[in-house]
Amino acid sequence: MKMGIAKKILYYLVLSLFFILLMFPIYFIVLISLKHESDVFVRPMQYIANPATLRNYVLVWRESNFVVYFLNSVFVSLITMASIMVFSIMTGYCLSRYQFKGKTVVILVMLTAQMVPSVATLIPVFIIFRDIGLLNSLWALIITATVSSLPYCTIMAKGFFATVSVQLEEAARIDGCNRFTGVIRVVVPVMLPGIVAIGAFAFVNAWNSYLMPLMLLNSPSKYTLTIGLRLLIGQYNINYTRMASAGVICLIPAVCMFAYMQKYMVSGLTAGAVKG
Amino acid sequence: MKLSRFMLCAILIVATVLSACSSPAPPPVAESQSSAASSASSETPVSDDLGPADITFWVLDSAMMGSIEPIWENFNNDYPDINVELVPLPWNESSARLQTAAASDTLPDASTTIAAYTSTLLQLDVVENLNPYFENFSQKDSIMEGLLNYIKQIDGTGENLWYLPTYITSGSIWYRKDWFEEAGLERFVTMDDFFNAIETLTGDGRYGFGFRGGPGNVYTVVPFITIYSDEESIIDENGQCIYSKPIALEAFERFMSIPANDWAPPTSINNSFAELANELANGVTAMYWHHFGSLPMILETLPIEKLGWAPLPVNNAGRRMTGVEPHGLQMYKSSKYKQETFEFISYMLRADQMEYFVANSGGIPANTDTDLSKYPFYSDVMESLMDEYTHYVYKPGEPFYLPEWAAYKDEVMFADIQAIMLGENTCEAVLAKWAKDIQAMQDKYEAENP
Numbered sequence: 009m010k011m012g013i014a015k016k017i018l019y020y021l022v023l024s025l026f027f028i029l030l031m032f033p034i035y036f037i038v039l040i041s042l043k044h045e046s047d048v049f050v051r052p053m054q055y056i057a058n059p060a061t062l063r064n065y066v067l068v069w070r071e072s073n074f075v076v077y078f079l080n081s082v083f084v085s086l087i088t089m090a091s092i093m094v095f096s097i098m099t100g101y102c103l104s105r106y107q108f109k110g111k112t113v114v115i116l117v118m119l120t121a122q123m124v125p126s127v128a129t130l131i132p133v134f135i136i137f138r139d140i141g142l143l144n145s146l147w148a149l150i151i152t153a154t155v156s157s158l159p160y161c162t163i164m165a166k167g168f169f170a171t172v173s174v175q176l177e178e179a180a181r182i183d184g185c186n187r188f189t190g191v192i193r194v195v196v197p198v199m200l201p202g203i204v205a206i207g208a209f210a211f212v213n214a215w216n217s218y219l220m221p222l223m224l225l226n227s228p229s230k231y232t233l234t235i236g237l238r239l240l241i242g243q244y245n246i247n248y249t250r251m252a253s254a255g256v257i258c259l260i261p262a263v264c265m266f267a268y269m270q271k272y273m274v275s276g277l278t279a280g281a282v283k284g
Numbered sequence: 285m286k287l288s289r290f291m292l293c294a295i296l297i298v299a300t301v302l303s304a305c306s307s308p309a310p311p312p313v314a315e316s317q318s319s320a321a322s323s324a325s326s327e328t329p330v331s332d333d334l335g336p337a338d339i340t341f342w343v344l345d346s347a348m349m350g351s352i353e354p355i356w357e358n359f360n361n362d363y364p365d366i367n368v369e370l371v372p373l374p375w376n377e378s379s380a381r382l383q384t385a386a387a388s389d390t391l392p393d394a395s396t397t398i399a400a401y402t403s404t405l406l407q408l409d410v411v412e413n414l415n416p417y418f419e420n421f422s423q424k425d426s427i428m429e430g431l432l433n434y435i436k437q438i439d440g441t442g443e444n445l446w447y448l449p450t451y452i453t454s455g456s457i458w459y460r461k462d463w464f465e466e467a468g469l470e471r472f473v474t475m476d477d478f479f480n481a482i483e484t485l486t487g488d489g490r491y492g493f494g495f496r497g498g499p500g501n502v503y504t505v506v507p508f509i510t511i512y513s514d515e516e517s518i519i520d521e522n523g524q525c526i527y528s529k530p531i532a533l534e535a536f537e538r539f540m541s542i543p544a545n546d547w548a549p550p551t552s553i554n555n556s557f558a559e560l561a562n563e564l565a566n567g568v569t570a571m572y573w574h575h576f577g578s579l580p581m582i583l584e585t586l587p588i589e590k591l592g593w594a595p596l597p598v599n600n601a602g603r604r605m606t607g608v609e610p611h612g613l614q615m616y617k618s619s620k621y622k623q624e625t626f627e628f629i630s631y632m633l634r635a636d637q638m639e640y641f642v643a644n645s646g647g648i649p650a651n652t653d654t655d656l657s658k659y660p661f662y663s664d665v666m667e668s669l670m671d672e673y674t675h676y677v678y679k680p681g682e683p684f685y686l687p688e689w690a691a692y693k694d695e696v697m698f699a700d701i702q703a704i705m706l707g708e709n710t711c712e713a714v715l716a717k718w719a720k721d722i723q724a725m726q727d728k729y730e731a732e733n734p
Binding site for chain 2: 045050131222223226227235244247248
């Protein structure tokens with residue numbers, strides 16, 4: 009009995025430590041966002057903002073053009089997420105259910121594509137988009153984000169499809185569904201957690217993308233949140249409180265998404281890990 | 285039947301993607317950056333009339349938008365036919381963006397700049413020579429001649445005006461006037477006064493000097509050696525690197541004694557200018573070296589009554605070597621509307637427009653007719669800079685014309701300074717290495733450019 013309590017205390021202690029380690033940066037950003045600029049570097053450091061202010065959020069939203077950046081990021085991330093979910097489901101199904109020549113090569117190519125850093129492809133991507141007239145376009149970001157995340161998401165989808173019994177599809181076909189309808193109506197709902205995991209991964213990757221927006225966009229009206237954040241750092245001027253506020257604003261959609269989808273993500277990620 | 289439905293879906297998706305590819309019209313910037321335009325030679329402009337034009341202007345430091353936007357609005361009112369798009373860029377990536385754009389023929393019509401950037405772009409042959417345009421500028425006689433000469437020295441010839449100067453950010457020591465008064469110290473003049481003040485003001489949890497050990501540490505260490513050594517540039521008139529002289533070592537060791545003697549906070553190893561400004565404002569350090577650019581940032585947190593400004597200390601030869609690297613505006617050869625573009629960038633040089641740079645960017649304006657009466661702080665600064673010690677250095681203190689210089693300074697010298705602060709190397713060894721490497725660069729340059 010005593011050992012049981014001691015063990016529990018130890019577990020909670022370790023978990024609390026990890027929690028503090030992981031959450032402290034978030035807490036710190038929120039803390040800075042609520043401070044006045046003059047209080048940021050005061051020593052000793054104040055761990056509670058006193059006096060606190062929400063003025064930084066108002067300034068960021070109103071004066072730093074963040075509304076435009078936010079909407080651009082939402083647009084790019086949502087379209088990217090939808091595209092990846094559609095393509096990865098279709099491709100993952102093929103790789104999981106069909107046997108064809110070159111299947112192993114296709115999977116290997118997808119895996120090795122993940123090893124190529126995006127900065128290595130920056131110049132050819134830039135030249136291609138320039139030549140086809142897609143420079144300074146949000147569609148360029150959508151295409152690059154989709155292409156960069158698609159291999160990994162496809163491998164994930166393949167794994168999720170592998171967890172779904174073939175008999176389920178056969179039962180659906182017996183009931184009158186064709187292959188496509190069977191996948192959409194029967195298989196996909198069963199692997200919903202996996203699909204949510206894929207969508208969340210794709211969204212967050214597109215949301216956090218910085219290098220491609222930086223190099224492919226030339227108009228402030230097309231900038232995304234990541235560039236907007238970087239614009240707050242001047243050559244001789246850094247407004248830390250405004251940066252922290254902008255950082256919190258950037259976090260909100262991703263945090264909300266994860267809070268809502270976390271149960272799907274956990275089961276989805278682990279389900280895909282078992283069978284491949 | 286099954287196959288046709290699947291094919292239909294696939295066709296619809298492909299059609300959607302292709303329609304998205306074709307729907308956005310190429311931005312205006314693409315039109316002025318066609319390969320034909322980029323290969324056009326830099327011809328003397330002949331047109332006196334300014335026609336309708338779409339111009340793209342990159343602001344390489346987004347914080348400068350506060351200065352440039354009001355000027356842009358005034359320009360739009362005066363020149364409604366010239367449509368200027370302002371594009372702010374993150375400062376830290378601005379150099380990479382410019383070089384990428386230069387390599388891919390997607391440069392804007394004009395942009396802000398500094399000497400280091402222009403010297404890099406000159407090697408790519410994308411910068412327009414502004415000499416023929418500047419001749420017709422109505423206020424050219426009001427622009428500080430020394431700044432124009434500085435810019436002309438960037439390529440080593442002293443002949444070509446590669447960018448228009450907007451303002452200078454002369455080396456400055458910002459200090460806590462209230463601390464000096466408490467300690468009974470006068471504003472320092474000589475090097476000995478300067479170091480004495482640093483040592484005196486260290487104690488009771490305070491530090492005498494905010495040492496820039498992090499990003500940009502070379503921007504204080506390198507000029508200090510030059511100033512202390514009573515030299516105007518790292519390469520002297522005989523083409524020799526000054527780092528091989530004993531006085532350079534004395535300067536280096538004296539400056540690095542500040543962190544070595546704990547006269548600077550322990551966090552100095554990572555301090556950039558932002559941390560220096562905040563440490564001063566929040567009562568950690570008594571002074572730090574930067575320039576006018578950080579004045580707006582300091583005043584966000586420190587009342588002006590507590591803030592003091594001092595010019596750089598006078599060296600042992602009795603001179604205050606004052607470098608005047610100008611910020612500026614440059615035009616690119618690929619611009620299709622050169623006359624209109626020059627009209628825009630020269631508009632920013634007018635005395636009435638220069639005030640926006642003074643008010644927002646903390647710079648000393650290049651146009652001597654700019655009314656500074658509204659800014660008493662500046663008047664004090666100008667008076668100090670006119671004293672008998674000040675020796676203006678109207679040429680680059682760094683050898684920007686050496687192709688390897690920028691990378692060497694930012695990567696090798698920066699790391700070496702931090703190594704000394706960590707006790708992993710000595711000033712003597714580092715300076716000897718720098719002398720050898722820089723002399724080799726200079727010798728190679730002279731061999732290739734007799």
